[in-house]
Amino acid sequence: MLSIQNLEAKIDNKNILNGLNLNINPGEVHAIMGPNGSGKSTLANVLSGKNGYETKGQIKFNETDLNDLSTEERAQKGIFLAFQYPLEIPGVNTNIFLRTSLNAVRKAKGEKEIDTLTFLKLIKEKASELGIDEKFLSRQLNVGFSGGEKKKNEILQMKLLQPKLSILDETDSGLDIDALRIVADGVNSYKNKDNAFLIITHYQRLLDYIKPDFIHVLSNGKIAKTGGSELGIELEKTGYANIG
Amino acid sequence: MKQFYDFKVEKIKDLSPEDKNLRRENLDLFYKNGFPNKKEEDWKFSDLNSILSKNFDNITNKDFLLDSKKLNLINEFKHNHIYLLDGKLISSDFTHEDKNKISIIDFKYKNNVTIDKNNSLNLLNNALANGGFTLEISKNYKLNKPLIIYNYFSKNLKETIINNKNSIILNDNSELTLINYIDNKSKDNFMVNSMENIEIRRDALLKNIFINNSKSAGYFYKYIKSDLEKNSVFENYILSSGLKFNKLDIEINLNQEYAKSTVFSALNLLESEHQEIKTRINHNSQNCQSYQKIKNVLSDQSKGVYQGKIFVKKIAQKTDAYQLSKALILNDDAEFDAKPELEIYADDVKCSHGSTSGSIDLDSLHYLKSRGIPEKEAYKMLISGFLGETLEKLTEENVKLFLLKKLEGQINGN
Numbered sequence: 052m053l054s055i056q057n058l059e060a061k062i063d064n065k066n067i068l069n070g071l072n073l074n075i076n077p078g079e080v081h082a083i084m085g086p087n088g089s090g091k092s093t094l095a096n097v098l099s100g101k102n103g104y105e106t107k108g109q110i111k112f113n114e115t116d117l118n119d120l121s122t123e124e125r126a127q128k129g130i131f132l133a134f135q136y137p138l139e140i141p142g143v144n145t146n147i148f149l150r151t152s153l154n155a156v157r158k159a160k161g162e163k164e165i166d167t168l169t170f171l172k173l174i175k176e177k178a179s180e181l182g183i184d185e186k187f188l189s190r191q192l193n194v195g196f197s198g199g200e201k202k203k204n205e206i207l208q209m210k211l212l213q214p215k216l217s218i219l220d221e222t223d224s225g226l227d228i229d230a231l232r233i234v235a236d237g238v239n240s241y242k243n244k245d246n247a248f249l250i251i252t253h254y255q256r257l258l259d260y261i262k263p264d265f266i267h268v269l270s271n272g273k274i275a276k277t278g279g280s281e282l283g284i285e286l287e288k289t290g291y292a293n294i295g
Numbered sequence: 296m297k298q299f300y301d302f303k304v305e306k307i308k309d310l311s312p313e314d315k316n317l318r319r320e321n322l323d324l325f326y327k328n329g330f331p332n333k334k335e336e337d338w339k340f341s342d343l344n345s346i347l348s349k350n351f352d353n354i355t356n357k358d359f360l361l362d363s364k365k366l367n368l369i370n371e372f373k374h375n376h377i378y379l380l381d382g383k384l385i386s387s388d389f390t391h392e393d394k395n396k397i398s399i400i401d402f403k404y405k406n407n408v409t410i411d412k413n414n415s416l417n418l419l420n421n422a423l424a425n426g427g428f429t430l431e432i433s434k435n436y437k438l439n440k441p442l443i444i445y446n447y448f449s450k451n452l453k454e455t456i457i458n459n460k461n462s463i464i465l466n467d468n469s470e471l472t473l474i475n476y477i478d479n480k481s482k483d484n485f486m487v488n489s490m491e492n493i494e495i496r497r498d499a500l501l502k503n504i505f506i507n508n509s510k511s512a513g514y515f516y517k518y519i520k521s522d523l524e525k526n527s528v529f530e531n532y533i534l535s536s537g538l539k540f541n542k543l544d545i546e547i548n549l550n551q552e553y554a555k556s557t558v559f560s561a562l563n564l565l566e567s568e569h570q571e572i573k574t575r576i577n578h579n580s581q582n583c584q585s586y587q588k589i590k591n592v593l594s595d596q597s598k599g600v601y602q603g604k605i606f607v608k609k610i611a612q613k614t615d616a617y618q619l620s621k622a623l624i625l626n627d628d629a630e631f632d633a634k635p636e637l638e639i640y641a642d643d644v645k646c647s648h649g650s651t652s653g654s655i656d657l658d659s660l661h662y663l664k665s666r667g668i669p670e671k672e673a674y675k676m677l678i679s680g681f682l683g684e685t686l687e688k689l690t691e692e693n694v695k696l697f698l699l700k701k702l703e704g705q706i707n708g709n
Contacts, residue, residue: 192680
């Protein structure tokens with residue numbers, strides 16, 4: 052589904068990614084761990100098509116070269132990034148944002164746009180699965196939401212848009228145990244043989260709930276080690292110091 | 296500089312000799328100074344004399360009437376209405392109200408507005424006004440539905456000035472939501488010079504909304520003088536985008552304790568549109584509040600101006616005054632000027648002001664795009680969010696939805 056070969060990324064003339072290789076197949080859950088500054092969030096940003104990075108190397112998503120696609124086209128083709136810091140957007144109503152987003156993705160797929168009533172029914176159902184109070188949906192997007200509410204809102208968007216590849220950038224940070232469980236349940240209930248996850252995290256904690264098939268340790272902009280889910284437990288004990 | 300105007304009191308019909316004399320005096324005073332220019336502090340960012348001289352050959356006044364037009368009532372929500380054509384009262388309809396509680400009378404020239412001799416447009420208005428209304432709401436009467444004032448203009452206004460004068464009085468504990476609706480698609484140059492006197496008595500509430508429906512090549516100036524009594528509230532919402540030139544000059548006098556005023560403005564200026572919001576909030580009594588939030592989005596070669604002054608008298612202790620101006624400048628050729636001013640003589644007050652300008656937040660744009668929303672649409676969402684936020688405090692949901700829809704139209708350049 053996703054194939055990254057020899058990816059390099061620079062920002063403000065600083066090398067962040069230095070030849071990263073990664074293959075993700077449908078049905079797989081990959082976790083990327085690594086110390087601060089190792090390039091985890093840069094990888095997420097580059098995959099989402101954020102401006103400002105100078106990149107080299109190849110990223111293919113289902114045989115399409117991602118470098119040719121804008122951020123919105125990537126989203127329309129099924130790449131979803133749950134932001135580490137979801138943005139607060141004053142004046143933009145959450146419901147309207149969600150519907151605009153869903154319809155943009157549907158339109159790109161050649162599907163019919165969804166009408167307001169059907170949408171409201173759908174979003175109500177998805178929100179209640181994640182324990183999101185309906186009143187949040189009529190508020191301004193993320194404005195005044197707590198850290199946990201923002202993260203739940205990201206997962207809500209994921210479940211609404213039904214992406215093929217979901218990248219979760221430190222979705223566990225700022226979550227209490229209950230919120231963490233809800234978010235993890237949200238991910239687990241969406242997981243199936245056709246979609247894949249790339250989970251970026253500092254800690255094993257989230258991986259106790261969402262079991263990865265592979266764990267990669269990122270160090271100095273490259274994958275320094277790859278293992279199964281047991282690697283996370285090992286890292287928890289030994290830290291990142293011995294890797295890379 | 297060439298003389299680009301020629302005004303005559305004689306063109307106005309049926310004036311008494313005294314009236315004629317008074318008008319002539321005003322006109323003479325106007326002619327001494329002419330239209331305001333940038334040397335005057337109040338006009339330093341909007342040099343009206345220069346703007347008009349470039350866009351008019353010879354402005355004259357007429358005693359119109361009129362090619363009458365059919366009124367197209369908006370159907371988004373039920374409302375009462377007043378129909379003004381070229382500033383003159385044509386009809387009014389208070390279907391939804393107890394008619395005994397509302398008085399509306401046609402313009403009668405009364406010199407009931409204190410004239411600022413330095414404001415030459417007020418002098419000109421005194422000399423030439425030939426239309427308008429006086430609206431009065433009875434004590435304890437709260438209107439069931441909003442009132443829309445439809446401002447229509449006839450076709451042949453090229454090189455013409457319209458002067459009108461309105462008066463709005465809300466007696467004790469009355470309530471009115473007023474929508475000043477300008478609907479004009481003229482491609483001809485004409486000018487509108489309005490004066491409005493607003494009195495809001497004890498415990499009364501006036502919501503004053505300005506919305507412009509379509510693009511117009513008209514040059515608009517409106518001066519509003521408002522006086523607030525104890526515990527009264529005056530809310531203003533300004534969405535006048537689409538006019539070639541517009542200056543709203545609002546004076547709010549918080550004359551008695553616990554009076555409150557707000558000014559929210561959301562302008563999306565395109566092409567060479569030029570709009571100015573000028574406010575002067577006079578805290579003349581203690582425990583009053585004033586709040587101003589002015590938002591501008593500037594594209595193309597447009598120009599936005601905000602001059603906001605808060606004046607706090609010595610006796611106006613416990614004043615709470617706030618003003619904030621935010622501008623998004625989307626093109627290097629666009630311009631925004633802000634001049635916030637505080638003049639405070641009381642020592643126990645809370646006053647703050649701020650002004651920022653910048654461009655669209657790229658991280659926010661990225662966020663929306665990462666959800667599949669095309670860049671152009673994401674841009675518009677951010678702009679309408681930025682501007683629409685000024686309507687948060689408006690409690691009438693149906694009016695708010697209507698305004699948001701109009702705002703979207705303005706952003707789409709309709």
